[in-house]
Amino acid sequence: MTRIIGLAGWSGAGKTTLMVKLLPALIGRGLAVSTLKHAHHRFDVDTPGKDSYEHRRAGAQQVMVASGARWALMTELRTAREPTLRELLARMDPVDLVIVEGFKRDLHPKIEVHRAANDKPWMRPDMPGIVAVASDVAPPYDLPRAHLDDVGAVAALVLAHAVPVADIAWAVRQEA
Template sequence: MRVIGLAGWSGAGKTTLLARLIPTLNARGIAVSTVKHAHHAFDIDTPGKDSHTHRQAGARQVMVASSQRWALMSELRGAPEPALSELLARLDPVDLVIVEGFKRDAHPKVEVHRAANNKPWLHPDDPAIRAAATDTPPPGALPFAALGEVEAIADLILAHAAPWPS
């Protein structure tokens, strides 16, 4: 299994790019999973459903399964947020895991940068950034592809993804 991150400020287009990259990589025969970091409370469960009721009642984990999919929800209940390495260890093996967020972690990353955001580059301050997907050339000699060039960005991702565990 190999890992690469997409890092960048909010509004840079990470999720939009990821939604275009996954089918491109799948078409190349690469099985992809993702890990997304959220900076806020979030809920993937629906109030009124049994699984939500189980969770609200205090269950640590609730698994929901059907003929179409299964999901496991874990409540931290005051425990510290798990490290990226702990989360990656819980995934089924695939060819490539793309991490969205976790920009302060040390895994290799492709910076997604959009000039209209008026935000500074994360590179060169983050040595884990190996390449960029951008609408403007990055500082220094960082390899990059234009935001609309999904095939070229997929090439960068595959060139810079690292084996996990590293």
């Protein structure tokens, strides 16, 4: 049964740095872990001039590239709406744990990643689903907390607060 947890924080808080340290710690505990990252801007995983890029540019809705080492499936949305977190998770292979970076307004449980030097406000209570904190300072609210540099403690928070994907109330909080 796949469980899910999110890492939520403002840009510059250290989410990616934490993720890169957290993955080996969780995998070292015998877990199969996948990640799902939301990008707020147009991005490209393909290189101009490569065959797969040219296939997409010519209008293919999906392009799959495969080798003996990996495969990737690229889907062009063109005029279609952006898929929801639930729809994206349904396309992933089953694993023990999926860590989501982004999708901060969705209702899945999240660990707030906060760095004082970033000089950004705390996300809670304005963001739904924050159940714990990974930060270099104490938060202004009472939730389980681990220091950003204590990867083992953050891994423990992840394992304690991840929930089965099937248990998520799949709705996005509406803006007022």
